[in-house]
Amino acid sequence: MSSTTLRPTTVRPLRLPSARWVRLISPVLIVVVWQIASSTGVLPERLLASPATVITTAIDITRDGTLPHALAVSLQRAAIGFGIGAVIGIGLALLAGLSLFAEQLVDPPLQMLRMLPFYGLIPLLILWFGIGELPKIVLVAFGVAIPLYLNTFAGIRSVDGKLAELAQVQQLSRLGLIRHIVLPGALPQALVGLRQSLGVAWLALIVAEQVNADAGLGYLIDNAREFLRTDIIIVGLLVYSLLGLLTDAVVRLIERKALVWRRGFLAS
Amino acid sequence: MATRILGELSEAAAPPEHDQTTARPVARIRSLTKAFGDRTVLDGIDLDMARGEFVALLGRSGTGKSTLLRALAGLDRDHDGELSVDGDVAVAFQEPRLVPWKRVHANVTLGLRHSDPRAAARAALAEVGLGEHAEAWPLTLSGGEAQRASLARALVREPDLLLLDEPFSALDALTRITIHALVLELWARHRPGVLLVTHDVDEALLLADRALVLGEGRIAREFPIDLPRPRRRDHPRFTALRNELLTELGVAVEEGTA
Numbered sequence: 001m002s003s004t005t006l007r008p009t010t011v012r013p014l015r016l017p018s019a020r021w022v023r024l025i026s027p028v029l030i031v032v033v034w035q036i037a038s039s040t041g042v043l044p045e046r047l048l049a050s051p052a053t054v055i056t057t058a059i060d061i062t063r064d065g066t067l068p069h070a071l072a073v074s075l076q077r078a079a080i081g082f083g084i085g086a087v088i089g090i091g092l093a094l095l096a097g098l099s100l101f102a103e104q105l106v107d108p109p110l111q112m113l114r115m116l117p118f119y120g121l122i123p124l125l126i127l128w129f130g131i132g133e134l135p136k137i138v139l140v141a142f143g144v145a146i147p148l149y150l151n152t153f154a155g156i157r158s159v160d161g162k163l164a165e166l167a168q169v170q171q172l173s174r175l176g177l178i179r180h181i182v183l184p185g186a187l188p189q190a191l192v193g194l195r196q197s198l199g200v201a202w203l204a205l206i207v208a209e210q211v212n213a214d215a216g217l218g219y220l221i222d223n224a225r226e227f228l229r230t231d232i233i234i235v236g237l238l239v240y241s242l243l244g245l246l247t248d249a250v251v252r253l254i255e256r257k258a259l260v261w262r263r264g265f266l267a268s
Numbered sequence: 269m270a271t272r273i274l275g276e277l278s279e280a281a282a283p284p285e286h287d288q289t290t291a292r293p294v295a296r297i298r299s300l301t302k303a304f305g306d307r308t309v310l311d312g313i314d315l316d317m318a319r320g321e322f323v324a325l326l327g328r329s330g331t332g333k334s335t336l337l338r339a340l341a342g343l344d345r346d347h348d349g350e351l352s353v354d355g356d357v358a359v360a361f362q363e364p365r366l367v368p369w370k371r372v373h374a375n376v377t378l379g380l381r382h383s384d385p386r387a388a389a390r391a392a393l394a395e396v397g398l399g400e401h402a403e404a405w406p407l408t409l410s411g412g413e414a415q416r417a418s419l420a421r422a423l424v425r426e427p428d429l430l431l432l433d434e435p436f437s438a439l440d441a442l443t444r445i446t447i448h449a450l451v452l453e454l455w456a457r458h459r460p461g462v463l464l465v466t467h468d469v470d471e472a473l474l475l476a477d478r479a480l481v482l483g484e485g486r487i488a489r490e491f492p493i494d495l496p497r498p499r500r501r502d503h504p505r506f507t508a509l510r511n512e513l514l515t516e517l518g519v520a521v522e523e524g525t526a
Contacts, residue, residue, distance in 0.1 A: 162365055169341055169359045170379030170421075180378065184369040261369045261405045 049231035057231040058238075066220065071239065073216040074205060077133065081140025082201050088141065089148030089197070090190070096149075097156030097186070098178065107153070114146050119207050126212065136208035143204035144197040151193025155186030188262070191255050198247040202240060292354055294319045294429050294461035295340060300349035301485075302335055309335050310347070311485030319428065320459040324472035324493075327482030328517060333465045336482070337433050340463065355428025358460075360421075360435040364414035366406035373402040376421045392424040393417070396450060412443035416450070423454055430460040436471065448474055452497075469513045473506055474499045481516045489516050 031051050037043040038050030049057070061067040092110065095102040118139065125135035159182050167177045209218020217236050224232035295317040302310040309332040317323055327333045338344040339351055341359045366375045373389035382388045393402050396416040406414060415435055422430055432451075436444050452475060455462055466472055472479045472493070479491040491513060495505055 162361070162363070163367060165343055166361070166365045166367070167379065168343060169357075172379040176379065180370070181367065184367075187369075259369075261407065263407050 046228045046230065049229075049234060053231045054234045054238075057229075058235045061220075061232065061235065067235070067239070070215065070217045070220040070236075074209065074218070075243075077136050077209075077216065078140060078201050078205050081137040081204070082144050082198070084137065085141035085144025085197065085201070086148055089145035089193075090152050092145075093149045093152035093156065093190075097153050098182070110146070110149055113142075114150065118142055118146075118204070122208070122211055131212040136205070136213070139208045140201050140204045143200040147196040147200060148190070148193045151196065152186060152190040155189030155193075156182055158189060159185035188255075188259055191251065191258065194254075195248065195251045198251065199244065202244050202247070206240060292319070293317055294321075294355055295353050295463070296350070297336075297340075298350040300336070300339065300347060300351055302332070302339065302344070302347040308485055310339075312349070313485075313487060315480070315487065317429070317461045317463065319461055321478065322455060322462045322464070322476045324464045324466055324476035324479045325482060326466060326469065326472055326479055326513065326517060329467075331482040332485055333482055334433055337431050337463060337465050340429070341431050353429055356425055357429045357431060358422035358425045358427035359431045359433065360415075360418045362434045362437060364406075364411075364418040364435075366409075366414055366417055366421075368406050370406070371402070372398065372404050372406060372409070372417050375406060375417060376424050378421065380424060388424055389420075392420040395423070395454065396420045412439055412447065415439060415443075415447060419447075419451070419454065423458060423460075426458060427460050430455075430462045432462060432464040432466075434465055434467065437467065444471075451475065469510055469517070470501070472513070473509055474501075479513060481513065483516075491516075 034043070034048075035051045038045070038048070038053075043050075045053070058067070092106050096106040096110075097103070121139065121142070122135070125138055129135040129138060163181050163185065164177065167181050172180060205216075206218055209216045210222045213219040213222070217239060221233050221236040224230075224236070293316040295315065297313055297315040300310055300313040300315075301308065309330075313336060325333050325336065335344070337359075339347055340353060341357060342353075366372070367378065370378065373386060373393065376389040376392055377385035380388065390399065390402055393399050396419050398413060398416050398420065401409065401413060401417070406417070409417065415438075418435065436447055439447060448471070451462075462476075464472070464475060473495065476493055479493055480487050481489045481491070483489075491509065493509060495503055495509070500506065
């Protein structure tokens, strides 16, 4: 790819206005068409509720406490599962990353588990842990631990060997080497793992909560299906999306704070 | 900046006052041998470096210059023979090797035990003309600035032996001139023994008291550089020594080209 042979002015067929609001046109149009289809009866309520209904329902189930309660239950599961998964994933990555012997022990089984489609574990988890909170938390923890382990481990191993040599010349202790060189060096990749694992956490939660739950967002959605309440299903999905966006924003914020030294952030 | 360094260069260039016969050597090497597999890189090196002596180590690629430096730095202990260093060692590498996630002052004091590391870093950075950049991130520095920071990091430890592994080779010609002056100034002030590994014959002639040429795993020849300081390229002995060194290094020099 040579930039000298590319002439973007001749490649681009149309000059489009580049303002940000332009990107809003198609989403708004979709919602408008959706609303018209619902109002005229082309799109029946039992297949997909109208945008207006979704908004009223969102307000209703927020007011009567259904949504906040479901959200609280789900958030708690996600937080506990994430906490456990993060401790296990990062802990194992530190072990395997810092000791060749531990790597021999820890890495092979984790590389195998990584290939396991972990939603397929649900029947086993139900057999082992019943249908209470435990299987849901275990599933989230499992989903979180794997990407965090893989990325943190890779991050530790990708730290420049020349910096390790420098640490030796500067007479840093082994602990100093880990603290000043290895861990900060592994952080960018570990944060990539964090972002992946948060995505997986919500996904694992959705799956786990639609199987044998009696509370939470997934239960709200599954229950709504039985009563053909497509409006509640849409509200639940929107909340999931918002949670995903929110956690992603949090990770971005952490990256901005923790990786200020990187070229990309220095420029901004 | 440049004028400050050049201004002080005349003091810095006073002849070194060390007595090579009485002082304990800062580094002593006897029959140092190092092989990688069945390839012998160093084959019985003997070397004494006096305190405060500036030694340049020359040689073609693959003659083991860096291997010898790494052995002195303690980065490679897997060798035969005797090697002892009397005092603290500091190293400046070819690339500045600043830790990108530490601010410049923290890079300078990395691994340093000091009651007030920040003040020590500031003093060292001021010495190399980087006082303004103590709080900067390494990736915002230019190549020359990064190499200065690396020098500050080496000097803040007040080493008895300073090992320079081609630290100027990646710098542009103008920056190299100012850094050469800076190194001489710092050397004159702190008087560490310096071992400079370089490919550059002129660099050796401008800086060192003594040039060693490595070949076949041994110190093939030793050149005392008896030029007056400050060194000038237009000194007649400079050209003569340059030709001798280049010939020893296997580069044919025709009359008139040097």
